[in-house]
Amino acid sequence: MATFGTTSATANPNPNRSTEVSQxxxxxxxxxxxxxxxxxxxxxxxxxxxxxxxxxxxxxxxxxxxxxxxxxxxxxxxxxxxxxxxxxxxxxxxxxxxxxxxxxxxxxxxxxxxxxxxxxxxxxxxxxxxxxxxxxxxxxxxxxxxxxxxxxxxLPERCYALTVRHPLMVVGTADRNLIVFNLQNPQTEFKRVISPLKYQTRCLAAFPDQQGFLVGSIEGRVGVHHIDDSQQSKNFTFKCHREGNDIYSVNSLDFHPVRYFILNYVNGA
CATH class of the missing domain: 2.130.10.10 (YVTN repeat-like/Quinoprotein amine dehydrogenase)
Incomplete structure (x- = not known):
């Protein structure tokens, strides 16, 4: 039990030494x-x-x-x-x-x-x-x-997520729909697929080379999906943002603009 007026020892809540915005x-x-x-x-x-x-x-x-x-x-x-x-x-x-x-x-x-x-x-x-x-x-x-x-x-359902890397645009909706558009012909769906993840889509991020996209969901998992049918063997999913039995939603995904590695954001709320 911590004594009143003293600070108990806790894990570092800011391991990256990030700066919190004022106000x-x-x-x-x-x-x-x-x-x-x-x-x-x-x-x-x-x-x-x-x-x-x-x-x-x-x-x-x-x-x-x-x-x-x-x-x-x-x-x-x-x-x-x-x-x-x-x-x-x-x-x-x-x-x-x-x-x-x-x-x-x-x-x-x-x-x-x-x-x-x-x-x-x-x-x-x-x-x-x-x-x-x-x-x-x-x-x-x-x-x-x-x-x-x-x-x-x-759209087949409510829009939950969207990503654009011209001419590629991908829209994620309810019922795990992922709709791919070629913005050179924006009035026609290019392809529609079902998310490789089992639960609600929360976020999307198009590849910098426009050859595919990432999809994140409420289950703490990310899917990597290629658009070309000949590249489907490269698709995979991975787990993330899990601590013991706790699973956190992946709320945002992005690529670093120079090095092209994946950035993702999790919020336990």
Missing amino acids: PPSDSVSSLCFSPKANVLVATSWDNQVRCWEIIKTGTSVSTVPKASISHEQPVLCSTWKDDGTTVFSGGCDKQVKMWPLLSGGQPVTVAMHDAPIKEIAWVPEMSLLVTGSWDKTLRYWDLRQPNPAHVQQ
């Missing part, structure tokens, strides 16, 4: 995205907020400076940057996407709508289009110069 969200974080042009981080959360920090490195130390924030009417589930690093898009349970001209200090405006919460969002610079995936079982493509979607793609 963090007051509720669960739903997405993170770094600016493609600057050391600026944006996070969305279940407290209806989109927050921005500048990351400053001085010698070996790193600090964070809160810069700005905007609000949605309900929890925010997803975010992405425009490729020029000037603008942030965010979507969530209020069924709308807000475009925030962060660099210029402008006010956010609504640029897309769905009939149910928006779970995933991606900016595709090669097409100058915004892609949104929703629990209304649709994928919508938006030309920001027009108020209506350029195309509405019906």
Whole structure:
């Protein structure tokens, strides 16, 4: 029993010596995205907020400076940057996407709508289009110069995950569906497969060479899947984020932009 006023010995809660941002969200974080042009981080959360920090490195130390924030009417589930690093898009349970001209200090405006919460969002610079995936079982493509979607793609179920490496796009839905699109012909499904994982899909990450993708699920497992049928012998799954009898959901996957190894994120909540 620890004595009042003293600290009991515990395992190091921060073995990587990571830096916690100042003034963090007051509720669960739903997405993170770094600016493609600057050391600026944006996070969305279940407290209806989109927050921005500048990351400053001085010698070996790193600090964070809160810069700005905007609000949605309900929890925010997803975010992405425009490729020029000037603008942030965010979507969530209020069924709308807000475009925030962060660099210029402008006010956010609504640029897309769905009939149910928006779970995933991606900016595709090669097409100058915004892609949104929703629990209304649709994928919508938006030309920001027009108020209506350029195309509405019906999905077999609610959108849970999305990844884009042009021309490859993969959408994960309920019932373990994985739908592959070739964005050179975005109005037609290229291929549909059932996830190699037995439980609900939580996240996806396309290979940097566009030849396949990773899929993560709530069961603490990741699947590696190649698109070409002749490469199916290279597919496999592996367990991760397990401690004894505890199994944690894999909530995010990504590839290091230079070395191409897998980064994944787990949240026990």
